[in-house]
Amino acid sequence: MHLSRTHAxxxxxxxxxxxxxxxxxxxxxxxxxxxxxxxxxxxxxxxxDDEWINxxxxxxxxxxxxxxxxxSPPQPYIVKLEDFGYKKLKEVKEMFTGLSDTMDSKNTFDAxxxxxxxxxAQYALKKQD
Numbered sequence: 001m002h003l004s005r006t007h008a009x010x011x012x013x014x015x016x017x018x019x020x021x022x023x024x025x026x027x028x029x030x031x032x033x034x035x036x037x038x039x040x041x042x043x044x045x046x047x048x049d050d051e052w053i054n055x056x057x058x059x060x061x062x063x064x065x066x067x068x069x070x071x072s073p074p075q076p077y078i079v080k081l082e083d084f085g086y087k088k089l090k091e092v093k094e095m096f097t098g099l100s101d102t103m104d105s106k107n108t109f110d111a112x113x114x115x116x117x118x119x120x121a122q123y124a125l126k127k128q129d
Contacts, residue, residue, distance in 0.1 A: 013052050013112070016043065017119050020060065025123040028063060036064050055112030063120070081121065086128050093121035 027036040040057055047053050081092065096118035103110040 012047055013056070016047060016053065016056060017115065019043075020056075020116070021119055021123050021126075024060060025120060028067060031067070033064055033068055036060075040064075051108040052112040055109035056116045058109070059113045059116035063116075081124055084124070086125065089121055089125050089128065093118055093125060096121055 024036055024039050027039065040060055044053070044057055081089070084092065096114050100111045100114035100118055103114060
């Protein structure tokens with residue numbers, strides 16, 4: 001399923017989501033931290049500074065940091081997320097979708113933050129197909 005059909009993010013933000021799923025998440029899975037960080041640095045430089053991009057990139061930066069630290073609170077969740085069964089992953093993705101949709105009208109930064117997590121859950125779902 002194409003990412004633009006899974007959520008209502010289009011334009012620059014939709015392209016960032018798509019690129020993240022295609023390039024960033026595979027780097028995380030391979031534990032290629034430097035390349036993942038370079039992806040983020042180039043993304044921010046190329047796309048500029050807006051609240052949505054900042055929230056989305058903040059979530060991705062947090063994923064890198066959590067996976068690099070062996071005892072970070074989110075690390076087990078990130079690793080476990082990929083090990084969830086299809087049904088549980090679907091529930092998690094829907095939870096992130098709900099959070100993103102709820103925040104969309106209140107705070108663009110937070111909506112984008114949860115959109116990044118939704119994209120990660122979608123990536124994990126696709127890996128199970």
